[in-house]
Amino acid sequence: MAGMPPIAASSTLSATARRTAAPAWLVMLLVCAGQFLVVLDVSVVNVALPAMRSGLHLSELGLQWIVNAYVITFAGFMLLGGRAADLFGRKRIFVLGLALFTVASLAGGLAQQPWQLIAARTVQGVGAAVLSPATLTILTTSFPAGPARTRAIATWTAVGAGGGAVGGLVGGVLTEFLTWRWVLLINVPVGALVLAGAARWLAESRQGAARRLDVPGALLVTGGLGLVAYGIVQTETHGWLSAAALLPLAAGLAVVAAFVAVEARTRAPLMPLGLFRLRSVSSANAAMVLAGAAMFSMWYFLSLYMQNVLSYTPLQAGLSFLPHSLCIVLGSKAAPRLMHRVGAKPLAVCGAVISLAGMAWQSTMTADGTYPTTLLGPGVLMALGAGLTATPVAAIATSGADPADQGLVSGLINTSRQMGGALGLSVLSTVAAARVAGDHGPATLAAGYGTAFLVGAMVLVTSIALMLLALPRGRTGGQS
Numbered sequence: 001m002a003g004m005p006p007i008a009a010s011s012t013l014s015a016t017a018r019r020t021a022a023p024a025w026l027v028m029l030l031v032c033a034g035q036f037l038v039v040l041d042v043s044v045v046n047v048a049l050p051a052m053r054s055g056l057h058l059s060e061l062g063l064q065w066i067v068n069a070y071v072i073t074f075a076g077f078m079l080l081g082g083r084a085a086d087l088f089g090r091k092r093i094f095v096l097g098l099a100l101f102t103v104a105s106l107a108g109g110l111a112q113q114p115w116q117l118i119a120a121r122t123v124q125g126v127g128a129a130v131l132s133p134a135t136l137t138i139l140t141t142s143f144p145a146g147p148a149r150t151r152a153i154a155t156w157t158a159v160g161a162g163g164g165a166v167g168g169l170v171g172g173v174l175t176e177f178l179t180w181r182w183v184l185l186i187n188v189p190v191g192a193l194v195l196a197g198a199a200r201w202l203a204e205s206r207q208g209a210a211r212r213l214d215v216p217g218a219l220l221v222t223g224g225l226g227l228v229a230y231g232i233v234q235t236e237t238h239g240w241l242s243a244a245a246l247l248p249l250a251a252g253l254a255v256v257a258a259f260v261a262v263e264a265r266t267r268a269p270l271m272p273l274g275l276f277r278l279r280s281v282s283s284a285n286a287a288m289v290l291a292g293a294a295m296f297s298m299w300y301f302l303s304l305y306m307q308n309v310l311s312y313t314p315l316q317a318g319l320s321f322l323p324h325s326l327c328i329v330l331g332s333k334a335a336p337r338l339m340h341r342v343g344a345k346p347l348a349v350c351g352a353v354i355s356l357a358g359m360a361w362q363s364t365m366t367a368d369g370t371y372p373t374t375l376l377g378p379g380v381l382m383a384l385g386a387g388l389t390a391t392p393v394a395a396i397a398t399s400g401a402d403p404a405d406q407g408l409v410s411g412l413i414n415t416s417r418q419m420g421g422a423l424g425l426s427v428l429s430t431v432a433a434a435r436v437a438g439d440h441g442p443a444t445l446a447a448g449y450g451t452a453f454l455v456g457a458m459v460l461v462t463s464i465a466l467m468l469l470a471l472p473r474g475r476t477g478g479q480s
Contacts, residue, residue, distance in 0.1 A: 026197070027139070029197075030197045030198050030202060031094075031135045031156065032135070032156055032159040033190065034098055034131055034135050034194055034198075035135040035136075035156060035159055036159050036163040037098075038101070038128040039167075040164070040170065041128065041187070042071065043167025044167040044168075044171040044183045045066055045070075047168050047171035047183075047307075047317045047318050047321070048171050048175045049063055049066065049300070050303075050308060051175050051180035052117070056112075056113065056117060060429075060433050060436065061429055061430065061433050063429075064233070065121075066117060066118065068425055069125060070128070071296075071418050071422045072222060072225050072418075072419075073123075073129060074129045074418060075129075075222075075225070075418030076218055076221050076225060076415075077126050077222060078129040078132060078414070078418075079133075079270050079271065079411050079415060080129070080218040081093065081097065081129045081133045082137070083214070083270075084213060085134040086137065087213065089205065090205050091204040095195060095198050096130060097128070097129075098191055098194060099127075099195060100123065100126060101131055101191060102127075102188055102191030102192060103123075103127075104120045104121075104124035105120070105184045105188055105191065107119075107123070108121055108124065109182065109188070110185075120184070138202065142203070166325065168303070168318045168320075169319060170183070170318070172314040172315045172317055173314075173315060173318060176315035212266075214269055214270035217259060220256070220258055220262060221271070223252075224252045224253070224255035224256035224258075225422060225423070227252030227255060228248070231245050231250075231251075231252055232245075232430055233429065280400030280471075283396075283472070284396045286416075286470070287466045287471065288397075288416040288417050288420060289423075290462055290466065291386075292418065292419070293420040293421060293456075293459050294355075294359065294424060294456040294463065295355060295385075295386045295389075296417075296424055297428045297429075297452065298379075298456075299324075300425060302321070302379065304445075304449060305449045308440075309369075309446045320371065320376075324383040327380050327384040327387065328383040328386055330384065330387065331383070331384045331385070332387040332388075332390065333387075334387075334388065335390075335391035338388070339392050344392035344395045345396065345467065347388060348389050348393045349464060351385045352385060355386050356464065358380070358382035358384075359453050359460060360453075360457045361377060361378035361381065362378035362453045363451070363453040363457060365446050367445075394414075397410075397412070400472065424459065427455070429452070431452050432448040432449055435447055435452075
């Protein structure tokens with residue numbers, strides 16, 4: 001689920017723009033519709049994955065790139081998108097991001113080859129990364145500080161959570177009654193309608209102080225992450241010591257090292273390395289990378305298990321995800337209140353332990369599993385734990401930062417979660433494929449998916465240990 005991009009600081013809004021600005025409710029509708037599409041497309045494809053595989057003859061490992069191509073570019077370009085909105089204008093960047101997202105959705109829905117679909121999802125992720133930060137900054141500059149802005153941000157957050165929650169159901173309905181292509185094509189008419197409304201009604205604004213864009217940083221971190229993920233996937237077919245795996249892994253690490261070097265020298269870095277000297281920032285981001293690597297893949301493997309092993313229809317799979325979605329939303333909503341009672345660090349650890357229990361339970365899945373014991377029980381624990389973990393870890397990350405850096409640190413923690421999820425999906429997909437080893441019988445597939453959950457649980461144990469040892473103490477996650 002997408003998190004909050006950085007909230008903009010002061011901005012300039014022309015008198016003409018103010019006079020012609022749309023009613024508040026219309027601004028809210030347009031902006032939230034854009035954010036809904038971004039978050040929806042993180043989860044909507046999961047239920048459609050088996051149909052995509054059979055329709056385009058994708059391999060087991062190639063299938064994970066349908067998800068990862070979107071997530072990697074979304075994470076890699078999101079901070080850049082926020083800065084572009086401040087510099088070039090929030091409305092202009094909103095329209096540009098939504099147009100790119102909509103065109104890429106059309107291309108993905110019409111794809112005839114696997115590479116065409118993966119390329120479209122890659123461009124879609126870039127569009128989402130440009131669009132998502134602009135949605136929030138438009139809200140914060142359109143509503144005055146105080147209750148009105150607070151209600152606007154709360155609505156934006158709820159719409160984002162709702163997009164992630166209903167993604168499985170929407171994907172199931174579209175795949176069941178139309179085709180898998182409509183999980184992407186549905187964005188086209190909605191995107192076109194929002195584009196027309198945005199061009200007509202949204203007012204332009206930008207930040208007063210000009211800032212440089214760190215385009216090299218965004219390209220390097222995205223390329224490095226993609227190469228590392230590709231190298232991991234190659235290990236299943238060629239082995240860890242093969243050139244096919246080692247070369248992209250080495251290249252990816254070299255590109256990441258180049259990214260660090262660029263960030264250390266540029267005047268306006270995408271990711272200011274000095275922030276990581278703060279214990280709260282470094283420990284929380286490290287914990288979030290590991291937690292994201294473990295938890296993000298839950299929806300991916302459960303969707304495959306339901307349809308490939310239990311023979312659920314896409315609609316049945318989508319409906320089966322509703323309790324999971326509800327629990328992650330409930331966990332996210334309950335977390336702020338619980339933080340005030342028990343503290344951020346204990347709540348983060350507790351949430352991760354709950355999710356760990358669900359992953360360990362889920363790893364016991366078999367070919368003759370039943371919904372209550374094999375899907376509902378462990379799924380509720382995993383989703384509830386994920387919802388309880390994310391908010392306190394983000395609160396800890398921002399607690400030690402300067403007020404001027406709060407928005408940037410919030411963006412960093414969300415980027416860490418997305419990047420961890422992308423790498424985790426590559427690793428766990430490789431683990432599952434190695435366990436299956438070409439045998440696609442229900443029992444073998446169930447064992448492969450179960451092994452992925454078991455390895456994910458081990459990764460989550462590492463994240464919990466890091467939380468216990470490294471996260472700052474204190475009820476609000478402040479530095480000790």
